[in-house]
Amino acid sequence: MPNITLADGKKLSFPNSINGLEIAKTISPSLAKRALVIKVDNDYKDLLTPIEKDSNIQIITIEDDYGLEVLRHDTAHILAMAVQELFSDTQVTIGPVIQDGFYYDFSRKKPFTEEDLIKIETKMKEIVDRDEKTIREVWDRKKATEHFKKIGELYKAEIIESIPTKEEISIYFHGKWHDLCRGPHLSSTGKIGKHFKLMKLAGAYWRGDSKNEMLQRIYGTCWRTKKELDDYLLRLEEAEKRDHRKIGKIMDLFHFQEESPGSVFWHEGGWQLFQSLINFMREKQTEAGYREVNTPEILDKTLWEKSGHWDKFQEHMYTTETPDKRVFAIKPMNCPGCVQIFNQGLKSYRDLPLKLSEFGKVHRYETSGSLHGLMRVRSFTQDDAHIFCTEDQITQESLKVTELILKIYKAFGFDNVILKYSDRPAKRVGDDKLWDKAEKALLDAVKTSKLSYSINKGEGAFYGPKIEFVLRDAIGRDWQCGTLQVDLNLPQRLDATYIDKDGVKKNPVMLHRALFGSLERFIGILVEHYAGKLPMWLSPKQVAILPISQEFDEYAKKLATELDKNKIRNIIDLKNEKINYKIREHSISKIPVLMICGSKEQESQSITLRRLSQEKQETLALKDAINLLSKECSVPKI
Secondary structure (H helix, E strand, C coil), X not given: CCEXXXXXXXXXXXXXXXXXXXXXXXXXXXXXXXEEEEEECCEEEECCXXXXXXXXXXXXXXXXXXXXXXXXXXXXXXXXXXXHHHCCCCEECCCCEECCEEEEEEECCCCCCHHHHHHHHHHHHHHHHHCCEEEEEEECHHHHHHHHHXXXXXXXXXXXXXXXXXXXXXXXXXXXXXXXXXXXXXXXHHHHCCCEEEEEEEEEEHHHXXXXXXXXXXXXXXXXCHHHHHHHHHHHHHHHHCCHHHHHXXXXXXXXXCCCCCCCXXXXXXXXXXXXXXXXXXXXXXXXXXXXXXXXXXXEHHHHHHHCHHHHHHHHCCEEECCCCCEEEXXXXXXXXXXXXXXXXXXXXXXXXXXXXXXXXXXXXXXXXXXXXXXXXXXXXXXXXXXXXXXXXXXXXXXXXXHHHHHHHHHXXXXXEEEEEECCCCCCCCCHHHHHHHHHHHHHHHHHHCCCEXXXXXXXXXXXXXXXXXXXXXXXXXXXXXXXXXXXXXXXXXXXXXXXXXXXXXXXXXXXXXXXXXXXXXXXXXXXXXXXXXXXXXXXXXXXXXXXXXXXXXXXXXXXXXXXXXXXXXXXXXXXXXXXXXXXXXXXXXXXXXXXXXXXXXXXXXXXXXXXXXXXXXXXXXXXXXXXXXXXXXXXXX
């Protein structure tokens, strides 16, 4: 006689075992229609799974985030099913859910084509219309391995061998077609709906290892409604227009080349933007009590072993051996070097909190397939800071960091910020009492911000809880940028200590803090957020001076001198071209303000201003124009 506790606390009792669909019907017929799967205690189950003991349950519908995840997982299965119905020589491998959709990897000698994607999508819709029932079976491990080998699904057999012996081997049937899968899944293929689309083809090595076979990956997207799907496709179309790689080329900001893959070649304009970010951040950090430091880019292997990075991060580190047989690594992160600065000289509790900031260049090996313009590189600059404090100072310093991050994001036009809070994982270091204090401190900071937040249970780092700051850009995409992490581990490993009030040596708590995260990536986000039309104070070139003809070149040069005096970044276009050509050229390169000068302007010592994306022009006295532009070019206060 199971006693069921619903998510709202209501309790239901049943004389015999019962499943999720029957519980949903008991609550309301409409809920039963919307029900997809069920959460039993902390596990997600198929809707028809029998519940035989007292349980806390939640009926998952399409409105829930997990409901959408299940929908996408089912659609990945239907993709694989459609592929094998059309191309029987294909082996299936894995098909997980990803952000905004799913993919499935296939082993097939003949490459798929764009035309094949159309056929596959049509077949998927046929399978939905057939409304095949979904049935879960648990198989003996040996039986499952032999079965998949027999039908030529060698990858599935290999996956079974890697599953821990304590786990069940569950097989999901959609009609006669079946797949190895943990689940849960919808009760039939008809429940999926048709709000999906196959997006693109790509290559992927089996298990991500370049020594293994190259598989063919098909990406797809799936949504609750047609409107959501259409909105997503429109968002992708807009994102294509805003691609920072294209705009960066138009604005002459940076480039990449194979001689240094994943590293940025900054052009003059891009480097100006980079330095504007650093100067802005440097000023704000100084005001907030940070002391800027700089640490070596190459450190001996022994330090990385002591910090724990050698064991956990070695595959992403660039290393070298010198003629005297010493092994060095180029730093993938700044933390161990910063601790070495803290360790110089005796520290007292009176010195804490000590806030050390660093614009540190780090290098991490990423696979070539994962590189993506400024968004994913191998060499980047972090706006790191490490705050050494006492346990009692965690709350106050966390609040200060959160406040600073939110103010700085607002200065860059990001008002929509979401926080993700992650608490202790199962495997961790540190005393539970200290974890209690650290978690409460961070959660208090989150709540004080009054922003929307989610809790990622058990997703904290092994050394402490963390907050992730997620920006939502102009077209609704989310970007995880800033982080605040409480480290209960590294100060101990690297022997960082201070003398407390009682005269005893103690390890400080270390707060890791980044606001931009990676400056390179943040610039990419800014370029796409503004579609290249950066605010005046950030724009590498703020004004373009365009004389109508060569006879006004001297007046144009005078204007440039006045702008230089007022520290307004400008270029002067003295090419012998028509004015409309010049306007078009500099508008395309996203210069915010065009200064047009001809006989009228020269005679009256005035200037005509034309702003980006506006056809309307205004003529102002030169002094008034300079004053106006100086205000617009000033760095915003926070």
